[in-house]
Amino acid sequence: MxxxxxxxxxxxxxxxxxxxxxxxxxxxxxxxxxxxxxxxxxxxxxxxxxxxxxxxxxxxxxxxxxxxxxxxxxxxxxxxxxxxxxxxxxxxxxxxxxxxxxxxxxxxxxxxxxxxxxxxxxxxxxxxxxxxxxxxxxxxxxxxxxxxxxxxxxxxxxxxxxxxxxxxxxxxxxxxxxxxxxxxxxxxxxVDSCLFHPSKRSAALRDQWGLAEHDIAVLHVGRLAAEKNLALLSKSFQALQQAHPEKRLKLILVGDGPQRSSLQQQLPEAVFCGLQRGEELATHYASGDLFLFPSLSETFGNVVLEALASGLGVVAFDQAAAAQHIRHGHNGALAVAEDEQGFIDAASWLLTDKESLRRVRLNARQHASRQGWxxxxxxxxxxxxxxxxxxxxxxxxxxxx
Missing domain, CATH: 3.40.50.2000 (Glycogen Phosphorylase B;)
Incomplete structure (x- = not known):
């Protein structure tokens, strides 16, 4: 040179x-x-x-x-x-x-x-x-x-x-x-795949949520606001309870925002964890099982990658981060944008077969671990x-x- x-x-x-x-x-x-x-x-x-x-x-x-x-x-x-x-x-x-x-x-x-x-x-x-x-x-x-x-x-x-x-x-x-x-x-x-990691799973935190080892924590992380399409979150969780009465499910919401009080009234059995940061946030992710992300307004959606890195079964609409990082049936479940029943069906499919959910979660972690900064x-x-x-x-x- x-x-x-x-x-x-x-x-x-x-x-x-x-x-x-x-x-x-x-x-x-x-x-x-x-x-x-x-x-x-x-x-x-x-x-x-x-x-x-x-x-x-x-x-x-x-x-x-x-x-x-x-x-x-x-x-x-x-x-x-x-x-x-x-x-x-x-x-x-x-x-x-x-x-x-x-x-x-x-x-x-x-x-x-x-x-x-x-x-x-x-x-x-x-x-x-x-x-x-x-x-x-x-x-x-x-x-x-x-x-x-x-x-x-x-x-x-x-x-x-x-x-x-x-x-x-x-x-x-x-x-x-x-x-x-x-x-x-x-x-x-x-995504920081060292911070967001399945190893952060906490039996003590799940116990605080009232969940045993084989119960299902249905997690949502994000701002509790109108633009996040949270009415579908509530609707989906209720549909999952009806479709899978043999399973013990609990809805866990991490975040805060103007809709928190109304959601607490609509979902009195849900656990509202408020804002979490750093290691505490990573522990909350890893202690979940299924991640519901019904938003239609994202330019990307960082939480999708964080949930994948934490080894969760992610359900989202086929756009933004989910479209780039999720292969339906392989490392998550997708629905066509604005197809609410398709979103509910995708979530229900993940809970139908224990082995399918286990495989999807392993693939989610494997994919996200390659998405470094x-x-x-x-x-x-x-x-x-x-x-x-x-x-x-x-x-x-x-x-x-």
């Missing part, structure tokens, strides 16, 4: 990346978990990562770190404790003029993400955006369905002004292409570098604002 080529590689090996987001650990949601992992692993690979996020109520007053830029926020309706970032264009301009990032990753499309996009285009800093949440689908669940078209138009406008948009699943990529989103690239998700982080870095190429500095036919 020529000396000049070696010099280019050494000077380009480390990047200064600014990551802009409304949510980040220790907040508990799929977006925060993914971004926390991306940020940590980029730093491990030798990159400098600046985190730009709204100040949360849990942040100490006057908290400041070298690679942390806090902005003002508004309370986010329906998400207690979280803040929706305010527009902060001038603050970002001053900061980035003093020390210019090589590339931005904008993970959320609110006022803070919008101001970051404007500042970056003014300073000619390349931008990669991430499509992490189906906000345009959530509007129907919160009684503002009339906003769906306007929100979709805004999201398309926003993402088409970045050099590329990263999407987590092939089904999401196809759907957004159909809606006129350009420059889409796939960035899947990984290192290759995904490497691809993420490659996408960031690709966006920095001069030919993609501004998408063709679009003017700078």
């Amino acid at each position: 020529a000396a000049a080529d070696t010099a280019v590689m050494s000077t380009s090996s480390s990047l200064y990346i600014s990551l802009i987001t409304e949510t980040f650990p220790p907040e508990i949601n799929g977006v925060a978990n993914t971004l926390g992992r991306l940020c940590d692993d980029l730093r491990t690979r030798g990159h400098r990562v600046q985190l730009v996020r709204p100040r949360q109520s849990s942040d100490p007053r006057g908290a400041a770190e070298q690679n942390l830029l806090l902005t003002r926020g508004w309370p986010l309706p329906g998400y207690p404790g979280l803040q929706w970032g305010q527009s902060s264009m001038h603050k970002l301009l001053r900061n980035w003029q003093r020390q210019r990032p090589d590339v931005l990753y904008i993970a959320t499309e609110g006022p803070q993400g919008f101001s970051a996009l404007r500042a970056a285009r003014r300073l000619q800093i390349p931008v990669v955006s991430g499509f992490h949440t189906n906000f345009q689908q959530y509007t129907d669940h919160y009684g503002v369905g009339l906003l769906t078209r306007a929100l979709t138009n805004y999201l398309r406008w926003f993402h088409n002004r970045s050099q590329m948009t990263l999407v987590p699943s092939v089904s999401q990529q196809i759907e957004l292409q159909r809606r006129g989103f350009d420059n889409l690239e796939l960035l899947a998700r990984g 290192p290759a995904i982080i490497e691809l993420f870095e490659a996408h960031l570098r690709s966006a920095m190429q001069p030919a993609t500095q501004l998408p063709a036919g679009r003017t700078q604002h």
Whole structure:
């Protein structure tokens, strides 16, 4: 290799990346978990990562770190404790003029993400955006369905002004292409298969749930909110009890959200475990047997991979993470999107034969153990570098604002 080529590689090996987001650990949601992992692993690979996020109520007053830029926020309706970032264009301009990032990753499309996009285009800093949440689908669940078209138009406008948009699943990529989103690239998700492992199964926890060794813990992990299609969760569990009266089943819900109180009234026999993190979350997963995931609004669904890694029999609709990682009848059970009876039948099939459930659970673990983060982080870095190429500095036919 020529000396000049070696010099280019050494000077380009480390990047200064600014990551802009409304949510980040220790907040508990799929977006925060993914971004926390991306940020940590980029730093491990030798990159400098600046985190730009709204100040949360849990942040100490006057908290400041070298690679942390806090902005003002508004309370986010329906998400207690979280803040929706305010527009902060001038603050970002001053900061980035003093020390210019090589590339931005904008993970959320609110006022803070919008101001970051404007500042970056003014300073000619390349931008990669991430499509992490189906906000345009959530509007129907919160009684503002009339906003769906306007929100979709805004999201398309926003993402088409970045050099590329990263999407987590092939089904999401196809759907957004159909809606006129350009420059889409796939960035899947990984799972920590050492943390989420069948060996974390706890007889003591199952005893707390009132379950003996051969009883069936039907698990759900996620936010207890309207967009998660939880009415089907309740309906499916009741159908399983009727179809399998010879088995002792108990519904275990891990997570919190605005529908928790109503679900507790509907399901008085269910166990509500609240929010769990880290080792405790892994123990809850591994102590289950069947995992029901009825959501239809996911861009990916990290919990699907976590449940597979924990060796559970997963039932989900054939989209997002489930479509990518589950082969029906081999390492899980799938139903056609919105086919509620198909979802119930898939869950019932897993409970019909003890040997089939055992085989599916073994295959689930085996598959998930190969879905690590290192290759995904490497691809993420490659996408960031690709966006920095001069030919993609501004998408063709679009003017700078």
